[in-house]
Amino acid sequence: MARIVMKFGGTSVADIARIRNVARHVKREVDAGHQVAVVVSAMSGKTNELVAWTKEASMLHDAREYDAVVASGEQVTAGLLAITLQNMGIHARSWLGWQIPIRTDGAHGAARITDIDGSFLIQRFKEGQVAVIAGFQGLAPDNRISTLGRGGSDTSAVAIAAAVKADRCDIYTDVDGVYTTDPRIEPKARRMSKITFEEMLEMASLGAKVLQVRSVELAMVHKVRTFVRSSFDDPDAPGMGDLLNPPGTLICDEDEIVEQQVVTGIAYAKDEAQISLRRVADRPGVSAGIFGPLAEAAINVDMIVQNISEDGKFTDITFTVPSGDVAKALNVLQKIRETVGIDDIQHDDGMSKVSVIGIGMRSHAGVAATAFKALADKQINIRAITTSEIKISILIDGPYTELAVRTLHSVYGLDKQ
Amino acid sequence: MARIVMKFGGTSVADIARIRNVARHVKREVDAGHQVAVVVSAMSGKTNELVAWTKEASMLHDAREYDAVVASGEQVTAGLLAITLQNMGIHARSWLGWQIPIRTDGAHGAARITDIDGSFLIQRFKEGQVAVIAGFQGLAPDNRISTLGRGGSDTSAVAIAAAVKADRCDIYTDVDGVYTTDPRIEPKARRMSKITFEEMLEMASLGAKVLQVRSVELAMVHKVRTFVRSSFDDPDAPGMGDLLNPPGTLICDEDEIVEQQVVTGIAYAKDEAQISLRRVADRPGVSAGIFGPLAEAAINVDMIVQNISEDGKFTDITFTVPSGDVAKALNVLQKIRETVGIDDIQHDDGMSKVSVIGIGMRSHAGVAATAFKALADKQINIRAITTSEIKISILIDGPYTELAVRTLHSVYGLDKQ
Structure with a gap:
């Protein structure tokens, strides 16, 4: 039995069919006996729509109002995934940032997470409940919704993984791992099985857009073992549920990588x-x-x-x-x-x-x-x-x-x- | 100086241009020196979209998750209207059901309001702040979002008007008042200037779809003077800001109607x-x-x-x-x-x-x-x-x-x- 945080981005939850596919990934881990929290982004396109409305209303807008508007996208996905999981017979409920709460500072629109009390979630894990958590959002000191800035859902996932002491944080995305370079430029690029936090930080900040830099920093500080893997793989294909080596790239501490390559x-x-x-x-x-x-x-x-x-x-x-x-x-x-x-x-x-x-x-x-x-x-x-x-x-x-x-x-x- | 609650339905906030028109209605009352709370519905079509998704996810869905999904529509409108008002130089902020809070019972999907603490809002009125409140939603005893059922925003508006002891609750809709009968059937139908709560209750429950029955009941119990008026009127036309007799139909206590007609x-x-x-x-x-x-x-x-x-x-x-x-x-x-x-x-x-x-x-x-x-x-x-x-x-x-x-x-x- 392990405790796993799974994060799914916007393209992975773009419509109900894809949300159903996400639910199958979750079911696989639940069926294997693991405790699972799922962090979701807004359905792809929704955040852009909401942001466009705030801009149309006023180019200079109150970041607190922007947050109230934009955070609704993740709220919708969390509810829809919880419904879908329940429909598959899985005990699940949605959590919004203010309900856990995920406390942030007051920098609305680009808030930093200051504290997550994981005890509530851990209690529910023990009751066999899957937590479906709206990513990208938290509760600011003014008791209003804050958002973490673009790509913040990765950060939410890693922070929650740290708070609940998860064994793994799986970031499901539209690529199946981290490559030695961009495969569109060099078809000979290889998927790495492991990469250190430090290396990933350099890769991310230099334009390999797999993971947000912030989330990698956070993972490094809290030593959260983070897998980058594809949400478009068949959820039930052989090896997908492998506890130690699921398909994808593990971002981890230097100690875990026995034989270092000079250049990765x-x-x-x-x-x-x-x-x-x-x-x-x-x-x-x-x-x-x-x-x-x-x-x-x-x-x-x-x-x-x-x-x-x-x-x-x-x-x-x-x-x-x-x-x-x-x-x-x-x-x-x-x-x-x-x-x-x-x-x-x-x-x-x-x-x-x-x-x-x-x-x-x-x-x-x-x-x-x-x-x-x-x-x-x-x-x-x-x-x-x-x-x-x-x-x-x-x-x-x-x-x-x-x-x-x-x-x-x-x-x-x-x-x- | 009066205290006014203004409510705008889905067609009145269907896009940013219409939200701007709503803001002009609000500005008129603010400029006249009144204390104003605005209650908004979701942009027209949005609630249907959200409901359709929950059904697509599962025909039998957890009402708590349904509420989390569907309540997001009003959240978006509240933020957008607050931004629009700020852009016009009006001191405004959005309030979600859980922030006030608007407490409800635990009947998710069709909750009844049990308590609204108006003191917070009244304090802000005194600071000159306009409250933009997401209608249709509240906070259930389980600390999760509840919704009041279809048309619940009218009920939100009347309940808030009662809680803050408003002088008037203006329900802005796509008709300009309550008519003696449906004008599409009888062109000679007249707009009434006043109608009693009891009569309106019968009109509403019998198919004159201007106001939700629940909201009329609530207005009757708390004696909330309620105006039905059009959001499509020019906000700055003569008489629109009339404190005692704005254009529309006043739903009020029997005492206020001096000469009763036998049939209304x-x-x-x-x-x-x-x-x-x-x-x-x-x-x-x-x-x-x-x-x-x-x-x-x-x-x-x-x-x-x-x-x-x-x-x-x-x-x-x-x-x-x-x-x-x-x-x-x-x-x-x-x-x-x-x-x-x-x-x-x-x-x-x-x-x-x-x-x-x-x-x-x-x-x-x-x-x-x-x-x-x-x-x-x-x-x-x-x-x-x-x-x-x-x-x-x-x-x-x-x-x-x-x-x-x-x-x-x-x-x-x-x-x-």
């Missing part, structure tokens, strides 16, 4: 823009003077490269932002240009960031050099480089993205045999 | 069926033996006529049911036929019930005789008659409905001059 995956992010600030006065506080205002404008600055100035008076600073933020960033920079002392502002669109990720590279030298040589062999120009302990990110011209991904995937031996 | 309106209900039980053994308990099982089967039995038996041994019992319930009723009757002792069961579809209503008929003789003579003059056959203190109901053959309504409307002097 290649991620990429398109539509990056490079902004270069030329001959910036080099004095203490200059970086804060630049990146402070950009952060205040909610611009997501990513790679930052600063060269040591030759003469100790001026320096060049280069950084990247999503292409969509370039205009806003340039606007901010023009305003601070005089005070900070920036001689020239240049920018370049259509860049891509390709990243080599692997927890094993901490103990292996030469990983970066291999990447640089492989890209050079293909005549791919490197615009900027940043590195962390488990990741090397390289900025290149957008049109070379696919070639770079395939080249790196191959050079680190990730191709399928 | 003619109602009708089509698609009635007549069931006659012939040569029923006439002994104590026979009525209970027949109408008990019918009630248990949730069949809405209306007019009941029982003739005194000639020989003291047998009697004929005739009653009406909605045409849709005939098959179910016959099924129940076949089962009890032997035990009760019914010789023959006859039934006849396609009847209509036409009713003459007026609180003044309590003190006027001859009202019924006038109706019988008028119908006889038009060769309309009377199948059955029942009367109450303020109403005479006559069962006739369906094809004569319109003729009967027009004849009675004219004979009691209700026609427009």
